[in-house]
Amino acid sequence: MRRLKIEVCEDQLIHRDVVHQVKDKMLSYDAIFDLSTFFQVFSDETRLRILEALLVSELCVCDIASLLSMSQSSISHQLRTLRELSLVKPRKEGKVVYYSLMDDHIKKILDLGLEHVMEDENEKER
Numbered sequence: 001m002r003r004l005k006i007e008v009c010e011d012q013l014i015h016r017d018v019v020h021q022v023k024d025k026m027l028s029y030d031a032i033f034d035l036s037t038f039f040q041v042f043s044d045e046t047r048l049r050i051l052e053a054l055l056v057s058e059l060c061v062c063d064i065a066s067l068l069s070m071s072q073s074s075i076s077h078q079l080r081t082l083r084e085l086s087l088v089k090p091r092k093e094g095k096v097v098y099y100s101l102m103d104d105h106i107k108k109i110l111d112l113g114l115e116h117v118m119e120d121e122n123e124k125e126r
Helices: 016-025 029-043 045-056 061-068 072-084 104-125
Strands: 088-093 096-101
Touching: 029 045, 045 061, 045 072, 045 088, 045 096, 045 104, 061 072, 061 096, 072 088, 096 104
Parallel strands: none
Antiparallel strands: 088 096
């Protein structure tokens, strides 16, 4: 593994005008907190696998549990998290609840993340 050199400022010069300009354009604490929470969802393999499956088709909890070889309780717990962050939406048909992606934004986020990961993998292979 290659060690990266840590870059530090040799001169303790703060560019105050640039710092103020950037600070004025930064998001509020609440917005950063919400964004951080949103991206934490994507750090869990089970949730990513659920989202990947829902890219292909609307599925019920039983279908997802079977597909991922997990308990319905575990899948239900993950779906609750995905629902709370508006990543998936339920549709009830009789006694069965089907889940699908909330909108096309989720597909775009997953596609961009995968594109980035694949580029990184290709770079490692060179």
